Amino acid sequence: MSKNVLVFAEARDDELRNVSFEALGAAREIANGGKVIGAIVGADNHHLAEELFHYGADRVISAEHEVLSDYTNDGYFQAYLQVVDSVSPDVILSGHTSLGKDLSPRLAARLNLGLISDVTDFEVEEDEVIFTRPIYSGKAFEKKRVKSGTIFATIRPNNIASLDKDSARTGQVEFEQVTITDLRTILKDIVKKTASGVDLSEAKVIVAGGRGVKSAGGFKPLEELAEELGGTVGASRGACDAEYCDYSLQIGQTGKVVTPELYIACGISGAIQHLAGMSNSKVIVAINKDPEANIFNVADYGIVGDLFEVVPLLTEEIRHMKVGV
């Protein structure tokens, strides 16, 4: 049976996020002949909205209000609610991003919907959609369904394929002026912390450091490698506890769970809590002095050696290769 699927898209630094395209890809398949409606909420998204057509949307709604220039839970909640009201979808999809995590449960509670969070895969079986999601930080998975009524799920970045961009697919963006009242929480300021702007959960490449980096300065060679690979830097709890870096970089059972294309673990012993956060990465490289380190048990490639020797060599080698190509 065909379904109308509403996808809430999201922008960061004035660009649509990949996870929104991935959600559109999922929506296309789930719609099964129904319509895919892409929606974006903000103060002024004219220039972004159209791209949603290119990635598979049949209709695109840009819900706008001047107070929506920055995200607030109350403002966006009201906008989302009005979009849902006007579309009456059979399925709602959103990214399992900071925004998606903050907003979706509230929306689900208001609409009395079951919500399946942090989906990494799905299958369409006749009328049903069965979602796969990690539990115990990826030590196990569960398949879950919404019992009845509107299906609502948030999609984890980097896991579901988006459609190839098709610039020929286009249409008329529908603008919807939303009403926003009563903001109980207001945004005073945003302090941008990540210099690269690449969030760990969406990064294609992560170079992570553990206790073996020995100091805050020890992250320097890792940063250089990450930059060369267009990735970002992460850390184990050990490195965060030792105050070599900020907790926002922590990967593991407490901290972020990541699934990049390439994960390079430098001086990380591989405690089970850390492995839970990264072992579903596509390719894992481990660099560690200790040949017995647990991290080698999950690594696709391992180099036993001093990270301060290996990492700069690796950066250099990749730089050479790029020049050669």
Added chain:
Amino acid sequence: MNIYVILKRTFDTEEKIAIQNGKISDDGAEFIINPYDEFAVEEAILLRDKHGGEVTVVSVGDEDNEKELRTALAMGADNAILINTEEVEEKDQHTTASILAAFFEDKAYDLILGGNVSNDNSTGQVGPRLAEQLNIPCVTTITDIEIEGDTVTVERDAEGDTEILKTSIPLLATAQQGLNEPRYPSLPGIMKAKRKPLEEIDYDELDIDEDDIESLTETVTVFLPPEKQAGKILQGETADQVKELVTYLHKETKIL
């Protein structure tokens, strides 16, 4: 200040996961306070010590949860309440949030704190759902909170960026790592915790309609990920190993 903390009992982060009879087996598993909820307990105690008032920890589950509630009491919470839902067959986040909403209906609270996710199901739904049901503002993933009168200033982690928000009490906030460093329960605190009140109520003592707490989602199956095969440890001179690695990465990932 009347502060409540919603607290979940979860597997210790060190536990390996096994499946038995189609379910996650808890045979011999060690349990802990969900680490994010532990941040919430610590923050509640710090806020109480600063502003006065009481900290009450609430947990939805069965009698086993008493251990984690006692731990919170030993850390310094004043009261603990267990809402027993052993009889509820199918539970999801909607169920838990609705039971808690019924519990809070007649309570006077200024602040409800919880973890931003649990380390088992990791949905992060219960906090925001509860806030919506109670019709109070909710801020998730907080890393700092300051209260002055009715005004609350919160710092919130948004994927590495820090948002600084102004809101007011009553408020529900969920803790992110970095909010504080939870204390170990002191040994004298543990001895004292024995004498602190731990109240148990059955969920059906609350003003609640069975239909309203029925789960909206269901689990079809649980499974373990395929075991990761140990990979290749490269050999030879470091420089050669690095070259070999780059060749592999070039072949096998789209990155290079």
Added chain:
Amino acid sequence: MDFQLDEDIQFLKNNIRNFVENEVEKVAMQIEKEDKIPERTIEMAKEMGLFGLSIPEEYGGLGIGMVGKCALYEELGKTHNGFTTLIGAHTGIGTVGIVELGNEEQKQKYLPDMASGKKIGAFALTEPEAGSNAANLKTTAVKKGDKYILNGTKHYITNATEADVFTVMAVTDSSKGAKGITSFIVEKDFPGFQVGAIEEKMGLKGSHSAELILEECEVPEENVLGEVGKGYVNALKILTNGRAGLAARNLGSCQKLLDMSLEYAQERKQFGVPIIEHQAVAHMIAEIGVETEALRSFTYRVAWMVDQGEKLIKEAAMLKLYGSEVYNRVADKALQIHGGVGYISDYPIERYFRDARITRIYEGTSEIQKNIIAGQLRKEYS
């Protein structure tokens, strides 16, 4: 007979285990390198109330019996022995004297601060010429008005550099031999009290022992601990009751070595199989297992006797001897199982091996224990 620990003790034990695993283990290598326990770790241990382990609840401590204490010491034994010794010497011989023998005034004055760790305690008996032979003390205490004037030198005093309050043994009447010895509570700020240089040791890094120099050291009369002339008996009593706690710490270290050996023997492969498949290794593991378990039974039995108020000179000496010897044997076997890894300072095994060695020497050498045991046995059968 009930071999089950109380729920409360189990709860305390679990919390100490978490603390040890998460906070002490991670700085163990650092302690070893710097010969210093990080302030933060000590601060956390104080906040946790670890320093009040053997102090009654009314003075801010835990108020638990010896069985309970041993259960907690066992957990503390599973980490860096220097850290364990700082806590163990304070909560054992460092505070027990005041707890057991102090009058109400003395208890009120010292115990609350000692329970919170604001003040650290130490026990000063050993002298250059009186180690095992405690009756040969040379430090003198002469009464002068309402004060005692102490003169002499103590050495190998554990926690000397950290401690604020010392239980010091000195001779008040040299004509009476062992019966002329008196215990005093001496504060580090008393005039004439001085701590000498730190003695460099083979192990127990982070725990410091040093000389104490008492030169015309003025101690107020009200700081006499227990009765005048009962110092030797007091010292023996403090040491005797401390035996179970010391054994429990050794037990924890043995258990840790067993755990590490088991893990390593199952992971490390030689000749194509994990080394535990080799009978020589399997047997060593079995031996470590048996000795550790036997030590556990013995430790809790003696602890139980302490709680019953039973006389236990013989059993305490036997336990001190057995616990120390077992720890040394276990450390030796664990090192053998680990092979080269066991000998390298990047891994903790060699540290346990070095730290084990002192247990056969301090708080009464193995040889002295045998003398006591033989003496007691002879008494029983004469």
